[in-house]
Amino acid sequence: MHRRSTRRAALTTLAAAAALTTGALVTAPSAVAVEPTTATIDFDCGSYGSGSATLTATQEGTAATITVSTSAITAPIDIGAGSVNSTLTLTKNGSGTTTFTGSSNPAIPSGSPVSTGPLAGTVAAGDSLEAASLEVVVLGVTATCNATSAQAPGPFVF
Structure with missing residues:
Protein backbone atom coordinates (compact mmCIF):
# COMPACT_ATOMS: atom_id res chain seq x y z
CA MET A 1 0.00 0.00 0.00
CA HIS A 2 2.83 2.39 0.83
CA ARG A 3 4.47 1.72 -2.56
CA ARG A 4 1.17 2.57 -4.31
CA SER A 5 0.94 5.93 -2.46
CA THR A 6 4.50 6.78 -3.45
CA ARG A 7 3.78 6.03 -7.12
CA ARG A 8 0.59 8.09 -7.04
CA ALA A 9 2.42 11.03 -5.43
CA ALA A 10 5.20 10.77 -8.03
CA LEU A 11 2.68 10.70 -10.90
CA THR A 12 0.80 13.67 -9.42
CA THR A 13 4.04 15.63 -9.10
CA LEU A 14 5.05 14.74 -12.67
CA ALA A 15 1.63 15.77 -14.02
CA ALA A 16 1.79 19.08 -12.15
CA ALA A 17 5.27 19.79 -13.50
CA ALA A 18 4.12 19.00 -17.04
CA ALA A 19 1.12 21.31 -16.66
CA LEU A 20 3.33 24.13 -15.41
CA THR A 21 5.78 23.65 -18.28
CA THR A 22 2.96 23.60 -20.85
CA GLY A 23 1.45 26.74 -19.33
CA ALA A 24 4.81 28.52 -19.49
CA LEU A 25 5.23 27.57 -23.14
CA VAL A 26 1.76 28.80 -24.04
CA THR A 27 2.25 32.16 -22.33
CA ALA A 28 5.85 32.73 -23.51
CA PRO A 29 6.08 35.55 -26.05
CA SER A 30 6.75 34.47 -29.62
CA ALA A 31 10.10 35.38 -31.12
CA VAL A 32 10.23 37.90 -33.94
CA ALA A 33 11.79 36.24 -36.96
CA VAL A 34 12.97 39.37 -38.78
CA GLU A 35 14.67 42.45 -37.32
CA PRO A 36 13.90 45.24 -37.81
CA THR A 37 10.31 44.75 -38.92
CA THR A 38 10.08 48.30 -40.33
CA ALA A 39 12.72 50.35 -42.13
CA THR A 40 12.90 53.51 -44.22
CA ILE A 41 14.88 54.35 -47.34
CA ASP A 42 14.95 57.12 -49.95
CA PHE A 43 14.24 56.45 -53.63
CA ASP A 44 14.81 58.46 -56.81
CA CYS A 45 12.27 57.48 -59.44
CA GLY A 46 13.48 59.79 -62.21
CA SER A 47 10.70 61.82 -63.81
CA TYR A 48 8.15 60.17 -61.49
CA GLY A 49 9.65 61.84 -58.42
CA SER A 50 11.73 61.05 -55.39
CA GLY A 51 11.05 60.60 -51.72
CA SER A 52 11.10 58.28 -48.78
CA ALA A 53 9.68 54.79 -48.50
CA THR A 54 8.62 52.70 -45.55
CA LEU A 55 9.31 48.97 -45.83
CA THR A 56 7.55 46.51 -43.54
CA ALA A 57 8.84 42.92 -43.42
CA THR A 58 7.37 39.69 -42.08
CA GLN A 59 8.66 36.13 -42.10
CA GLU A 60 7.21 32.68 -41.66
CA GLY A 61 9.83 29.99 -42.15
CA THR A 62 11.58 30.59 -45.48
CA ALA A 63 8.68 32.67 -46.82
CA ALA A 64 8.95 36.42 -46.31
CA THR A 65 6.98 39.45 -47.42
CA ILE A 66 7.79 43.13 -47.68
CA THR A 67 5.18 45.87 -48.04
CA VAL A 68 6.30 49.19 -49.54
CA SER A 69 4.70 52.59 -49.12
CA THR A 70 6.49 55.44 -50.84
CA SER A 71 5.98 59.13 -51.44
CA ALA A 72 8.48 58.88 -54.32
CA ILE A 73 5.64 57.93 -56.67
CA THR A 74 2.11 59.29 -56.49
CA ALA A 75 -0.87 57.94 -58.37
CA PRO A 76 -1.73 60.13 -61.37
CA ILE A 77 -5.29 58.72 -61.39
CA ASP A 78 -7.32 56.45 -59.12
CA ILE A 79 -5.69 53.00 -59.14
CA GLY A 80 -7.74 49.93 -58.34
CA ALA A 81 -6.74 47.34 -55.79
CA GLY A 82 -4.48 44.60 -57.12
CA SER A 83 -3.41 46.50 -60.25
CA VAL A 84 0.18 47.46 -59.34
CA ASN A 85 2.91 44.97 -60.30
CA SER A 86 6.07 45.51 -58.27
CA THR A 87 9.56 44.09 -57.97
CA LEU A 88 11.73 45.07 -55.03
CA THR A 89 15.40 44.19 -55.53
CA LEU A 90 17.50 43.87 -52.39
CA THR A 91 21.21 43.31 -51.82
CA PRO A 106 -4.85 48.58 -51.83
CA ALA A 107 -6.93 51.00 -53.92
CA ILE A 108 -4.88 54.19 -54.33
CA PRO A 109 -6.71 57.51 -54.83
CA SER A 110 -5.34 60.01 -57.36
CA GLY A 111 -2.49 62.07 -55.91
CA SER A 112 -1.80 59.60 -53.09
CA PRO A 113 1.53 57.86 -52.41
CA VAL A 114 1.88 54.43 -53.98
CA SER A 115 1.59 51.47 -51.64
CA THR A 116 2.35 47.96 -52.86
CA GLY A 117 2.59 44.57 -51.29
CA PRO A 118 2.92 42.30 -49.69
CA LEU A 119 5.70 41.40 -52.10
CA ALA A 120 6.76 37.77 -51.65
CA GLY A 121 10.26 36.33 -51.51
CA THR A 122 12.28 33.48 -50.06
CA VAL A 123 14.87 33.85 -47.30
CA ALA A 124 17.25 31.69 -45.33
CA ALA A 125 18.22 32.00 -41.69
CA GLY A 126 20.79 34.76 -41.31
CA ASP A 127 20.01 36.52 -44.62
CA SER A 128 20.69 40.26 -44.46
CA LEU A 129 18.64 42.18 -47.05
CA GLU A 130 18.76 45.88 -47.92
CA ALA A 131 16.56 47.54 -50.57
CA ALA A 132 18.41 48.64 -53.71
CA SER A 133 15.68 49.36 -56.25
CA LEU A 134 11.94 49.22 -56.81
CA GLU A 135 10.16 48.72 -60.10
CA VAL A 136 6.47 49.62 -60.17
CA VAL A 137 4.25 48.93 -63.19
CA VAL A 138 0.87 50.67 -63.25
CA LEU A 139 -1.42 50.54 -66.29
CA GLY A 140 1.52 49.46 -68.46
CA VAL A 141 3.74 52.35 -67.33
CA THR A 142 6.98 51.37 -65.55
CA ALA A 143 8.63 53.53 -62.90
CA THR A 144 12.09 52.43 -61.79
CA CYS A 145 13.28 53.77 -58.45
CA ASN A 146 16.84 53.52 -57.19
CA ALA A 147 17.81 53.77 -53.53
CA THR A 148 19.61 57.01 -52.70
CA SER A 149 20.18 56.31 -49.01
Whole structure:
Protein backbone atom coordinates (compact mmCIF):
# COMPACT_ATOMS: atom_id res chain seq x y z
CA MET A 1 0.00 0.00 0.00
CA HIS A 2 2.83 2.39 0.83
CA ARG A 3 4.47 1.72 -2.56
CA ARG A 4 1.17 2.57 -4.31
CA SER A 5 0.94 5.93 -2.46
CA THR A 6 4.50 6.78 -3.45
CA ARG A 7 3.78 6.03 -7.12
CA ARG A 8 0.59 8.09 -7.04
CA ALA A 9 2.42 11.03 -5.43
CA ALA A 10 5.20 10.77 -8.03
CA LEU A 11 2.68 10.70 -10.90
CA THR A 12 0.80 13.67 -9.42
CA THR A 13 4.04 15.63 -9.10
CA LEU A 14 5.05 14.74 -12.67
CA ALA A 15 1.63 15.77 -14.02
CA ALA A 16 1.79 19.08 -12.15
CA ALA A 17 5.27 19.79 -13.50
CA ALA A 18 4.12 19.00 -17.04
CA ALA A 19 1.12 21.31 -16.66
CA LEU A 20 3.33 24.13 -15.41
CA THR A 21 5.78 23.65 -18.28
CA THR A 22 2.96 23.60 -20.85
CA GLY A 23 1.45 26.74 -19.33
CA ALA A 24 4.81 28.52 -19.49
CA LEU A 25 5.23 27.57 -23.14
CA VAL A 26 1.76 28.80 -24.04
CA THR A 27 2.25 32.16 -22.33
CA ALA A 28 5.85 32.73 -23.51
CA PRO A 29 6.08 35.55 -26.05
CA SER A 30 6.75 34.47 -29.62
CA ALA A 31 10.10 35.38 -31.12
CA VAL A 32 10.23 37.90 -33.94
CA ALA A 33 11.79 36.24 -36.96
CA VAL A 34 12.97 39.37 -38.78
CA GLU A 35 14.67 42.45 -37.32
CA PRO A 36 13.90 45.24 -37.81
CA THR A 37 10.31 44.75 -38.92
CA THR A 38 10.08 48.30 -40.33
CA ALA A 39 12.72 50.35 -42.13
CA THR A 40 12.90 53.51 -44.22
CA ILE A 41 14.88 54.35 -47.34
CA ASP A 42 14.95 57.12 -49.95
CA PHE A 43 14.24 56.45 -53.63
CA ASP A 44 14.81 58.46 -56.81
CA CYS A 45 12.27 57.48 -59.44
CA GLY A 46 13.48 59.79 -62.21
CA SER A 47 10.70 61.82 -63.81
CA TYR A 48 8.15 60.17 -61.49
CA GLY A 49 9.65 61.84 -58.42
CA SER A 50 11.73 61.05 -55.39
CA GLY A 51 11.05 60.60 -51.72
CA SER A 52 11.10 58.28 -48.78
CA ALA A 53 9.68 54.79 -48.50
CA THR A 54 8.62 52.70 -45.55
CA LEU A 55 9.31 48.97 -45.83
CA THR A 56 7.55 46.51 -43.54
CA ALA A 57 8.84 42.92 -43.42
CA THR A 58 7.37 39.69 -42.08
CA GLN A 59 8.66 36.13 -42.10
CA GLU A 60 7.21 32.68 -41.66
CA GLY A 61 9.83 29.99 -42.15
CA THR A 62 11.58 30.59 -45.48
CA ALA A 63 8.68 32.67 -46.82
CA ALA A 64 8.95 36.42 -46.31
CA THR A 65 6.98 39.45 -47.42
CA ILE A 66 7.79 43.13 -47.68
CA THR A 67 5.18 45.87 -48.04
CA VAL A 68 6.30 49.19 -49.54
CA SER A 69 4.70 52.59 -49.12
CA THR A 70 6.49 55.44 -50.84
CA SER A 71 5.98 59.13 -51.44
CA ALA A 72 8.48 58.88 -54.32
CA ILE A 73 5.64 57.93 -56.67
CA THR A 74 2.11 59.29 -56.49
CA ALA A 75 -0.87 57.94 -58.37
CA PRO A 76 -1.73 60.13 -61.37
CA ILE A 77 -5.29 58.72 -61.39
CA ASP A 78 -7.32 56.45 -59.12
CA ILE A 79 -5.69 53.00 -59.14
CA GLY A 80 -7.74 49.93 -58.34
CA ALA A 81 -6.74 47.34 -55.79
CA GLY A 82 -4.48 44.60 -57.12
CA SER A 83 -3.41 46.50 -60.25
CA VAL A 84 0.18 47.46 -59.34
CA ASN A 85 2.91 44.97 -60.30
CA SER A 86 6.07 45.51 -58.27
CA THR A 87 9.56 44.09 -57.97
CA LEU A 88 11.73 45.07 -55.03
CA THR A 89 15.40 44.19 -55.53
CA LEU A 90 17.50 43.87 -52.39
CA THR A 91 21.21 43.31 -51.82
CA LYS A 92 21.65 39.95 -50.14
CA ASN A 93 24.37 39.50 -47.54
CA GLY A 94 26.32 42.41 -49.03
CA SER A 95 27.14 40.78 -52.37
CA GLY A 96 24.30 39.13 -54.30
CA THR A 97 20.73 40.20 -54.89
CA THR A 98 17.27 38.79 -54.38
CA THR A 99 13.86 39.97 -55.51
CA PHE A 100 10.46 40.20 -53.87
CA THR A 101 7.53 40.45 -56.29
CA GLY A 102 3.79 40.84 -56.24
CA SER A 103 0.72 42.48 -57.66
CA SER A 104 -1.15 43.17 -54.47
CA ASN A 105 -2.00 46.72 -53.46
CA PRO A 106 -4.85 48.58 -51.83
CA ALA A 107 -6.93 51.00 -53.92
CA ILE A 108 -4.88 54.19 -54.33
CA PRO A 109 -6.71 57.51 -54.83
CA SER A 110 -5.34 60.01 -57.36
CA GLY A 111 -2.49 62.07 -55.91
CA SER A 112 -1.80 59.60 -53.09
CA PRO A 113 1.53 57.86 -52.41
CA VAL A 114 1.88 54.43 -53.98
CA SER A 115 1.59 51.47 -51.64
CA THR A 116 2.35 47.96 -52.86
CA GLY A 117 2.59 44.57 -51.29
CA PRO A 118 2.92 42.30 -49.69
CA LEU A 119 5.70 41.40 -52.10
CA ALA A 120 6.76 37.77 -51.65
CA GLY A 121 10.26 36.33 -51.51
CA THR A 122 12.28 33.48 -50.06
CA VAL A 123 14.87 33.85 -47.30
CA ALA A 124 17.25 31.69 -45.33
CA ALA A 125 18.22 32.00 -41.69
CA GLY A 126 20.79 34.76 -41.31
CA ASP A 127 20.01 36.52 -44.62
CA SER A 128 20.69 40.26 -44.46
CA LEU A 129 18.64 42.18 -47.05
CA GLU A 130 18.76 45.88 -47.92
CA ALA A 131 16.56 47.54 -50.57
CA ALA A 132 18.41 48.64 -53.71
CA SER A 133 15.68 49.36 -56.25
CA LEU A 134 11.94 49.22 -56.81
CA GLU A 135 10.16 48.72 -60.10
CA VAL A 136 6.47 49.62 -60.17
CA VAL A 137 4.25 48.93 -63.19
CA VAL A 138 0.87 50.67 -63.25
CA LEU A 139 -1.42 50.54 -66.29
CA GLY A 140 1.52 49.46 -68.46
CA VAL A 141 3.74 52.35 -67.33
CA THR A 142 6.98 51.37 -65.55
CA ALA A 143 8.63 53.53 -62.90
CA THR A 144 12.09 52.43 -61.79
CA CYS A 145 13.28 53.77 -58.45
CA ASN A 146 16.84 53.52 -57.19
CA ALA A 147 17.81 53.77 -53.53
CA THR A 148 19.61 57.01 -52.70
CA SER A 149 20.18 56.31 -49.01
CA ALA A 150 21.01 53.40 -46.79
CA GLN A 151 18.10 51.53 -45.27
CA ALA A 152 17.50 52.76 -41.71
CA PRO A 153 17.84 51.51 -39.05
CA GLY A 154 19.64 48.87 -41.12
CA PRO A 155 19.15 45.80 -43.32
CA PHE A 156 16.44 43.25 -42.58
CA VAL A 157 18.03 40.24 -40.90
CA PHE A 158 16.01 37.04 -41.10
